[in-house]
Amino acid sequence: MFNPTDFPKPTLISVNGVKLEVFEAGQQNVGKPIVLCHGWPEHAFSWRHQMPALVAAGYHVIVPNQRGYGNSSSPTEVTEYDIEHLSGDLVALLDHYGYENATFVGHDWGAMVVWWLTLLHPSRVNKLINLSVPYQERWEKPWIELMEVMFGGDFYFVHFNRQPGVADAIFEENTFQFLRNMFRKNHFIAEPEPGMMMINLARAEKPLxxxxxxxxxxxxxxxxxxxxxxxxxxxxxxxLDRNWHLLADVDPIIQQPALMIYGDRDAVAKSKNLADFVPNVEVVNLDCGHWIQQEMPEETNQIILKWLEKQDAN
Structure with missing residues (x-):
């Protein structure tokens, strides 16, 4: 296990109208940036096992708490969390360090941001590595609209949109319990329970x-x-639906070299047509759940480093 006191101390950096709490390592490797983007409900700390390995491999490792997380700014307007703002933060972060482009790594929501950042600002991403969440095809109807039809109003993506504030308050009342119950491995939910999964998780007294x-x-x-x-x-x-509109006129094909790492026990579905949208993708599967880089840190590091080495040799 990792001693939290070994994690780098953060700096608050002003970018794109907000302040981001940024954890940095390998400043001696200036010129070879890699930016790690966390998921939900996570934190830059979720990359604690990857940072030293990447520094040792010669990278300048930049790990922001993205807007809404940790000590980074949390604007009050909902629309200030759309992909224009989230990708704008990362582009401004590159500008702050004086980098034309970087390698980006994303997990969960961070992966979605990295996919879309690459579509919106292709010149700023030289290669990308995503964990758990594959490229999301832009369906004919906005995502939430379609999820509501497919999965119903209790599906957490839909619930968050249709009942704003309800889940947030329950998570806040049960912060420890929710996160303790969330960050688990080796359990399978056989039958979907009635109600909203994330709220059930926050209220469950016993973790699985x-x-x-x-x-x-x-x-x-x-x-x-x-x-x-x-x-x-x-x-x-x-x-999500706002992002669907913002991505309407963007070329949907990602040309950069990409690595996709799935957990075989992850509830997130694998993409059946990933290579149609990301032709230069390599796919690796690990025998783990959703929290890939925290569940199997050594294996994740080896896969990432090996792939990066191969790209550098090309």
Whole structure:
């Protein structure tokens, strides 16, 4: 397990009208940037196992808490969490460090941001690595609209949009319990329960499966969300249909070399047609759940480093 005191101390950096809390390592490797983008409900700390390995491989590692997370700004307007703003933060971060482009790595929501950042600002991404969440095809109807038809109003993506504030308040009342119950592995939910899955998770007194981290590691996430609340981070979901409109006129094909890492036990579905949209993609599967880089840190590091080495040799 990782000692939280070994994690780099953050700097607050002003970019794109907000302040981002940024954790940095390998400043001696200036000129070879890699930016790691966390998911929900996570934190830059979710990359703690990858940072030292990437520094050792010669990278300048930049890990922001994105807007709505940790000590980064949490604007009150919902629309300030759309993909224009989220990708704009990352582009401005590159500008801050004086980088034309960088390698981007994303997990969960961070992966969605990295896919879309690459579509909106292709010149700023030289290669990309995404974990868990594959490229999302732009369907004929906006995503939330379609999810509501397919999965119903209790599906958490839909619930977050149609009942704003309800889930956020429950997560805040049960911050420790929600995150403790969330960061688990080796459990399978056989039948979908009635109600909204994430709210059920926040209210469940007994966690399922096994923890993926120590109590002191979990405490980092808990204290961050106790300070920030959950609304900023949940607002990312509330922009899915807005993002669908913002991406309407963008070329949907990603040409950069890409690595996609799936967890075979992840509830997130794998893409059946990933190569149609990301022709230069390599796909790797690991025997783990959703929290890939925290569940199997060594294996994740090896896969990432090997792939990066191969790209550099080309």
């Amino acid at each position: 499966g096994e923890p993926i981290m120590s109590d002191s590691e979990l405490a980092v996430f808990v204290s961050a969300f106790k300070a920030s609340g959950f609304t900023g981070s949940v607002n990312w979901y509330r922009n």
